[in-house]
Amino acid sequence: xxxxxxxxxxxxxxxxxxxxxxxxxxxxxxxxxxxxxxxxxxxxxxxxxxxxxxxxxxxxxxxxxxxxxxxxxxxxxxxxxxxxxxxxxxxxxxxxxxxxxxxxxxxxxxxxxxxxxxxxxxxxxxxxxxxxxxxxxxxxxxxxxxxxxxxxxxxxxxxxxxxxxxxxxxxxxxxxxxxxxxxxxxxxxxxxxxxxxxxxxxxxxxxxxxxxxxxxxxx
Amino acid sequence: xxxxxxxxxxxxxxxxxxxxxxxxxxxxxxxxxxxxxxxxxxxxxxxxxxxxxxxxxxxxxxxxxxxxxxxxxxxxxxxxxxxxxxxxxxxxxxxxxxxxxxxxxxxxxxxxxxxxxxxxxxxxxxxxxxxxxxxxxxxxxxxxxxxxxxxxxxxxxxxxxxxxxxxxxxxxxxxxxxxxxxxxxxxxxxxxxxxxxxxxxxxxxxxxxxxxxxxxxxxxxxxxxxxxxxxxxxxxxxxxxxxxxxxxxxxxxxxxxxxxxxxxxxxxxxxxxxxxxxxxxxxxxxxxxxxxxxxxxxxxxxxxxxxxxxxxxxxxxxxxxxxxxxxxxxxx
Numbered sequence: 001x002x003x004x005x006x007x008x009x010x011x012x013x014x015x016x017x018x019x020x021x022x023x024x025x026x027x028x029x030x031x032x033x034x035x036x037x038x039x040x041x042x043x044x045x046x047x048x049x050x051x052x053x054x055x056x057x058x059x060x061x062x063x064x065x066x067x068x069x070x071x072x073x074x075x076x077x078x079x080x081x082x083x084x085x086x087x088x089x090x091x092x093x094x095x096x097x098x099x100x101x102x103x104x105x106x107x108x109x110x111x112x113x114x115x116x117x118x119x120x121x122x123x124x125x126x127x128x129x130x131x132x133x134x135x136x137x138x139x140x141x142x143x144x145x146x147x148x149x150x151x152x153x154x155x156x157x158x159x160x161x162x163x164x165x166x167x168x169x170x171x172x173x174x175x176x177x178x179x180x181x182x183x184x185x186x187x188x189x190x191x192x193x194x195x196x197x198x199x200x201x202x203x204x205x206x207x208x209x210x211x212x213x214x215x216x217x218x219x
Numbered sequence: 220x221x222x223x224x225x226x227x228x229x230x231x232x233x234x235x236x237x238x239x240x241x242x243x244x245x246x247x248x249x250x251x252x253x254x255x256x257x258x259x260x261x262x263x264x265x266x267x268x269x270x271x272x273x274x275x276x277x278x279x280x281x282x283x284x285x286x287x288x289x290x291x292x293x294x295x296x297x298x299x300x301x302x303x304x305x306x307x308x309x310x311x312x313x314x315x316x317x318x319x320x321x322x323x324x325x326x327x328x329x330x331x332x333x334x335x336x337x338x339x340x341x342x343x344x345x346x347x348x349x350x351x352x353x354x355x356x357x358x359x360x361x362x363x364x365x366x367x368x369x370x371x372x373x374x375x376x377x378x379x380x381x382x383x384x385x386x387x388x389x390x391x392x393x394x395x396x397x398x399x400x401x402x403x404x405x406x407x408x409x410x411x412x413x414x415x416x417x418x419x420x421x422x423x424x425x426x427x428x429x430x431x432x433x434x435x436x437x438x439x440x441x442x443x444x445x446x447x448x449x450x451x452x453x454x455x456x457x458x459x460x461x462x463x464x465x466x467x468x469x470x471x472x473x474x475x476x477x478x479x480x481x482x483x484x485x486x487x488x489x490x491x492x493x494x495x496x497x498x499x500x501x502x503x504x505x506x507x508x509x510x511x512x513x514x515x516x517x518x519x520x521x522x523x524x525x526x527x528x529x530x531x532x533x534x535x536x537x538x539x540x541x542x543x544x545x546x547x548x549x550x551x
Contacts, residue, residue, distance in 0.1 A: 118309065123271060219356055
């Protein structure tokens with residue numbers, strides 16, 4: 001095995017593609033999953049917007065999306081993806097399925113993080129004359145912040161492996177490279193390099209996440 | 220200031236009744252205690268005052284408003300006039316001490332400069348100026364409760380609700396927090412309602428007390444009366460917990476009486492005088508001497524024999540000592 005027949009510029013482009021997919025889908029996953037998780041929590045039993053029907057429907061939607069294997073979701077979503085971003089290929093084509101796959105997962109993690117918040121703090125906020133919106137924005141979410149950051153980190157790591165799968169349907173990126181060169185052309189060296197790069201990426205994401213959690217946690 | 224009119228609270232449909240037909244009234248400027256065992260309904264009772272719970276029957280009137288009839292905004296306004304502190308402090312862990320104290324003012328939409336000045340003033344009042352930029356996790360229990368108190372006072376309330384505020388604190392810290400609460404009552408004229416399961420807390424700070432058992436008020440009155448002459452079994456149990464058991468009088472010869480001294484009488488040498496003039500012999504079976512807020516009191520269980528027992532009793536009464544005959548019943 002020699003490193004000389006590796007096309008580094010291709011690997012460079014693939015890395016950029018993976019990072020763009022990850023960044024774009026993470027931002028949108030949080031933008032969609034956070035409100036979804038908050039609503040899931042607030043409509044739950046004993047919470048301030050308790051609503052069995054709404055909670056049941058949302059919960060069902062989340063469970064359905066979470067139980068579809070991501071590879072299937074990628075293919076099923078192609079028409080919707082084309083309708084949304086004009087193509088099912090490349091970085092842009094990968095983002096809609098990534099978001100639809102990861103947002104329900106993140107929403108569940110958000111719901112769990114919010115459940116960890118001390119009920120007494122919520123009660124105290126109401127006792128101080130807070131409106132519901134003030135309780136959610138001023139007490140609930142800030143108190144859950146360390147848990148929310150941890151949830152975003154887990155989701156980012158999950159998204160890295162999702163981006164690799166997205167390579168199967170022509171998204172590009174490191175996963176695509178590993179499949180085309182490493183698997184289909186038996187270039188084991190390319191596969192090893194891509195796997196190492198993804199490992200480094202996961203490691204870095206986890207370290208950043210842990211550092212931010214430590215920074216925002218005052219327990 | 221606060222009136223409960225036949226208030227009931229039942230959880231669930233036909234479920235367990237936390238409170239049954241409770242009627243109480245708390246006067247402006249007094250410290251009112253509610254004592255009860257866990258599950259007696261204290262928590263529910265105090266939460267009805269600021270609308271954290273709504274009654275299923277009867278009315279709760281606070282500062283002229285029927286709490287259940289207030290709209291969302293009315294209730295928020297009421298909650299700014301009624302501060303609350305908690306057993307587990309319930310501070311925001313992600314905010315500093317100063318930010319915690321400022322929180323109710325921010326909720327009320329006060330301008331930032333006013334919020335900052337008021338928070339500093341409140342922290343000075345509870346002696347935590349040096350800890351303004353710390354997070355609650357860095358404070359001791361007593362300091363956390365001081366933050367809770369400063370926060371509760373932020374909106375200049377007329378009423379302070381204390382929900383087992385000292386139950387998670389050690390005895391020394393409990394005393395400091397109770398002193399602080401008493402001081403607020405005296406200096407700010409704050410009306411205070413506190414719930415507790417400790418008679419000692421009631422004895423130290425309350426003017427009047429209601430004893431709650433299984434959702435009903437079984438006894439109510441000035442602390443001195445309830446404490447020295449408890450009528451209900453549950454009140455007697457609380458008094459006993461606070462003062463220890465007084466020896467039982469069974470098998471003792473003579474008439475067994477309980478003498479209650481209050482105020483100045485506590486320090487007079489009444490016992491010796493009476494024994495000398497009436498020739499009565501006494502043996503002390505048990506007793507306690509303590510303070511109710513500022514009032515000293517003593518309670519002695521005696522067996523009286525020989526001499527003129529009737530004259531002795533009359534003389535005790537004439538000296539301002541209350542005499543209860545215990546013969547035939549067990550001393551408490």
